[in-house]
Amino acid sequence: MNRSPRPPSSRSIPGYRVLRTLGRGALGTVHLGQREADGRFVAIKWVHRDAGASELVREAEITAQLVHPNIIDVIETGSLASEDGGDDLFVAMEYCPGGDLQQRIQRRGGSLDLDEALSVTRQLLDALAFAHASRIEIDDCAACGVIHCDIKPQNLLLGTAHEGGPLVKVTDFGLAQAAFAGAGAAFGTLPFMAREQLEGRALPQTDVFGAAATLYYMLTGSPPRDFGVALAPEHVVLGRAPIPILNRLPLLPPALAGAIDRALHDSLSERTPSVLAFQADLGF
Ligand SMILES: Nc1ncnc2c1ncn2[C@@H]1O[C@H](COP(=O)(O)OP(=O)(O)O)[C@@H](O)[C@H]1O
Numbered sequence: 001m002n003r004s005p006r007p008p009s010s011r012s013i014p015g016y017r018v019l020r021t022l023g024r025g026a027l028g029t030v031h032l033g034q035r036e037a038d039g040r041f042v043a044i045k046w047v048h049r050d051a052g053a054s055e056l057v058r059e060a061e062i063t064a065q066l067v068h069p070n071i072i073d074v075i076e077t078g079s080l081a082s083e084d085g086g087d088d089l090f091v092a093m094e095y096c097p098g099g100d101l102q103q104r105i106q107r108r109g110g111s112l113d114l115d116e117a118l119s120v121t122r123q124l125l126d127a128l129a130f131a132h133a134s135r136i137e138i139d140d141c142a143a144c145g146v147i148h149c150d151i152k153p154q155n156l157l158l159g160t161a162h163e164g165g166p167l168v169k170v171t172d173f174g175l176a177q178a179a180f181a182g183a184g185a186a187f188g189t190l191p192f193m194a195r196e197q198l199e200g201r202a203l204p205q206t207d208v209f210g211a212a213a214t215l216y217y218m219l220t221g222s223p224p225r226d227f228g229v230a231l232a233p234e235h236v237v238l239g240r241a242p243i244p245i246l247n248r249l250p251l252l253p254p255a256l257a258g259a260i261d262r263a264l265h266d267s268l269s270e271r272t273p274s275v276l277a278f279q280a281d282l283g284f
């Protein structure tokens with residue numbers, strides 16, 4: 001199955017001018033658009049009916065219910081007839097002019113300074129605490145918390161300046177799971193993925209790992225596990241422990257290093273138990 005949508009023309013979405021490509025991911029391509037009515041810039045995620053439309057609708061419905069300053073806003077969801085007579089689906093979201101965090105890390109030479117990394121993490125954890133404690137309609141659950149399940153630099157978007165760094169907006173709830181016992185999730189992004197997720201289990205602690213792995217990456221330029229070994233990446237996640245951050249960054253304050261390492265434990269009983277506990281550990 002070809003999952004990449006045809007590039008839209010400027011006439012493709014009534015009411016919007018499509019300007020350029022912003023990024024690519026699992027479901028398709030995200031485009032910068034401009035709403036004709038008021039000139040507002042938006043990010044448009046667009047898929048063909050048989051290439052993940054139900055996933056895109058699910059993602060938009062979850063995201064739209066999570067109204068928080070550090071979670072992306074959904075502006076509009078719509079469908080339109082495509083050239084082959086089928087249906088295309090699109091979601092227009094708030095546009096983040098700073099791009100994603102991975103792009104920013106690259107622009108800054110591979111890592112961020114401590115103040116900025118902590119500012120991003122503070123905002124990320126606010127968003128996650130909110131999502132975990134929310135009670136939204138998701139899948140078969142009428143009022144459940146949400147586990148993001150794919151926290152990583154590409155899924156953190158950046159707006160304009162905020163105290164100590166850019167404003168962070170969490171996006172891409174495409175893999176999100178309802179927070180109840182037994183929630184399954186095998187997909188995700190291996191360098192930022194907790195072991196239990198690869199084993200098919202998602203918990204709020206799975207996002208604690210993702211957030212800590214993202215912080216580790218911002219500070220060191222590397223994910224917590226060493227994927228540079230002659231092992232398939234899945235086997236690295238299942239068989240290798242994260243490398244203590246002081247091994248990579250010996251001058252990091254020991255209390256901060258301890259908080260990061262605890263949040264990256266493979267064993268759930270030893271890992272920081274919740275986003276709130278991670279916030280407390282980091283002194284937020
Ligand atoms: N609202 C937005 N503003 C700016 N860039 C965006 C926006 N949404 C997505 N992007 C870019 O597109 C990429 C893919 O978007 P994402 O929602 O993560 O889709 P996928 O599910 O395909 O990974 C992001 O990593 C980012 O670079």
Ligand SMILES: [Mg+2]
Nearest residue numbers: 025154155172
């Ligand atoms: Mg993504």
